[in-house]
Amino acid sequence: MPASFWEHEPVRHALAERHLGRVIRAYRYHPYHGRNPLPQTVVAGWLGITQAQLSRVESGLPLVHLDRLAHWASLLRIPASRLWFALPRKFPVVAERPTITPEEGGATNRRQFHAVAALTGIQATGCLDLLAPPADLPPTVGMEQVRYASSLVDEFRQADAAVGADALCDIAMQVHKRLSAWAAKAAYSRSVGDALQSALADLAIQAAWLAIDADRRTEARPFLNEAIARARIADDSRVEVRAFACMSLLLREKQPGEAVHCAEAALRASAGWATPRLSTLLHLRAAYAHATLRDMHGFEQEMTRARRAFDGGTHEDDLPFISFVTAQEVTGIQGLSYLALDRPDRAAECFRSVTGTPSAAHRRNQVYYTVQLARAASRQGDVGEAARVGIRALPEVGRVRSGRVSGLLAEVRSDIAVAGRSALEVREFVEAYDRALS
Template structure:
C-alpha cells in the first residue's frame, strides 16, 4: 500500500493504515456521533461543496459534506449525519436525492448544525443580517433599501446612524487631513458598539463595526496628521479592531476575528499603548482557546506580563479567567484550579477607579459563568450547572447577552448530566429572549442542545422546547 497524508492534519499515514486518518485525528473525531466537527475555512472551498452551495440545494450540500476528503477515505455514513440533524437515515437519503428544500426553519437549523459559514449560504440564518454592501451603488446611488436596513440595524443597536453613514460614504474620497475631532469620534464609536453589544448581541452590529473600522483604517492610511494625533489615532483604531474581533467571535464568525486582533496588537505597539495590547491579547486568548488552547494560555500569560505593575484587580481577574479556561481546554485540571484560585483572589480586590471601561462586565456572575464553561471542558457538567445557575441568578444586569448565553449553557450542562427535562426547560425559558439578543455562538450551542434532545421527544418538556425552538427560528 502506498503511504499517504492524513487529509485533516497533513501527517504521514502508516503503510497499513486503511482508514484515511492518523490516530490523533481519529481520536479527535470520537464524538462525531453527537455533533458535527469544527472544520477549517478551507473545507468549504472544496469544489463539489462549492457547487452544491451555488446550486442552493441543501440535500446536495449535505451529500458533498459527507464525501469531503477531510473525513478520510470513506465518506461519513448517512446514519451519523442524520443523527446530527435529528432525522432518520431514510429521510436523509430522500433529502439528498430529492427536490431542494424550501422550509426556512429546517434550512436554518441544519446549516447551524453543520456549521456552514453564513456568507456561504443563500439565505440568512436567525440573527444574521443580510450583509450590508458598502459601495457607491448600495449607499449613494439609489440604494435606499440598504440605507433603510442600515438605519434599522443601527437604531436597534443604539448607534448614531447618520454619522456612521457619512463615514461609510465611499463616493467621497478620504479626507486629506485628520485631527483630534475625528479621533474622538472613532473612540466614541467603540463605546457605542460596546453598549449595543451588551444589549442586543453581536449579530446585529458585527458588519457595521467591521465596515466602520475598515473605512477609518483607509482614511488613516492616506491622510496627513501630526504625531500626537497619530498616536491617539493608532490607539483608537486598535480599540475598534478589538471590538470588531469580539463581535465576530460572538457572532460565531471566528475566522474573521484574528486579522483584526493581529492588527490591534500592531497598532497598540506603534502607539505604545499597553492597555490596548493587553485587551487584544485577552481577546486573542479567548479566540484561540477552542482550537489552540496552548497558544491561548501563552496569550493570557503575555497579557499578565504586559499588565504587570498597573493592572487593576478586575483586569487581573479577567486575565486569570482566560488562562483558567484555556488550561481546562487542555484538560489540565491542576492548571485550571491554580488560575481559578488566582482569579477569585483578584476579584475579591473589588472595583477600582482605574478600571478600563470594557471591564464592567467582569462581575460575580461572569466569573461563575466562565468557571462553568471550564468545568464543561473538564467533563464536569454537574459543577458546570451549579456555576451557570449562579451566573443566571439575581437581578438581570446591563449585559443581557451574557445572561442569555449562560442560560443556554445551563441547558447544555443539564442535558449532558442526564437531566433531560431540566435541560429542555432551561432551553425553553431562554427562547423568548432570542428575538432581542442575537449571538451566533449562543444560537450554535442552543442548536447543539436541540440536536441532543431529539432522541427524547417522548419527554413532554422536550417536545415543548423543540416545537418552540422551531417556531422561534422561523
C-alpha cells in the same frame, strides 16, 4: 446571503443536481464562512436533526419529501428562484440579496448604515460620513476625527447590549475597513498618529468581539492581529492587553495552549498597572484555557488567583469594557471550565448559581449561562431538566441576537432530541424551538 454566494460553482452544481443534501454540504464548505467549514453539528441543529442524520442526508439519495425540502430551503434562505420546486404558501419566499459595496452602491449602503445606526444609537452623523466615497474624506486627520473614531467603540458596545452582535457585526467591520483605508492615505502629525493607531486598534478589537459573539470566529483573528500591531506602534499597553485578552477568548476552545500564552502575555504587559478587575479577567481567561487542556492543577491555580484579585474590588481606573467582570461572571467561567473538564455536575451547580441571581445590566451573559445550564444538564443525562431550562431560555435567545448563544441552544436541541425522544418535556422543547426557528 449575497447573490454571489449562490453563484459559487459547488453550490450551483448541487442545485442543478436537485440534491438538497449536496446543496447543504456546498453551503457548509462555502469560502464565505472562512477557511473552516460550518460544522455538521451546527447546521444539523438549525435543521432540527442530529449530526449523523445530516451526514446521511448529504451523502445519501436525494430528498423527495416536499415539506422537508421546503422547510430546510426556507431555513437556509435559499432564494426561490434557485429552487427546482415551488415553496408552499406557508413558507416565506426568499428573494436574492444583491451584493453591494461602497464603491458600487455607496448611496444604498450609506442609507442602510444610517438606518441601523438610528436603531442602535450610533452617532453616524458625526464629523465624517463613515461610508462616504474615498474622494469625499478629509485629506488630513486631526484629533477631532480621532476622538470620533474612539467614541464609536463605546457606541458599538452600547448598541451590542441593545440589539446583539448579529445585527452589528457586518457594520462594525465595514466602518473599521473604511476608517483604516482613510487613515492609510491621510496626513497627520506624530501625536495624532499615535492616538489614531490606538483608536483603530480599539475599533478592531470591538469588531473582533462582535464576530466572536455572532459565531463568526474565523473572521475575528485578523482584527486582533492588527490591533496588537497598532497598539505596539502606538506604545499603548492598555489596548494591547485588551487585544490579548480577546485573543485568549477566541482561541480557548480550539487552541487552548495558545490561549494560555495570550493570557500570560496580557498579564505581563499589564504588570504594575492592572486593576483588580482586569487581573481577574486575565486569570479567568488562563483558567478556562488550562481546563480545556485538562490541566486541573493549572485551572485551580488560576481560579484561585482570579478570586483573590476579584476580592480587591472595583477601581476608578477600570477600563470601560471590564464592567461585565462580576461575581456571576467568575462563577460562570468556573462552570465552563468544569464542563471542559467533563464535570457537568459541578458545572450545573455554577450555572444555577449564576442564573439564580440575574443581572439586568448583563442580559446576554445571563442568557448565555442559562443555555450552558441546559448543556450541563444534557451532559449529565437529565434531558428533562435540559428541556425545561431550554424552554425558559428560548424567548431570551431570540432577543439577544447572538449567533454564539443560538448555536449552543441548537446543540442542546440536537442532543436531547435523540436522547429523550419519548419524554413529554423534550417534545415540548423541540416543538417550541422549531416553531421559533421557523
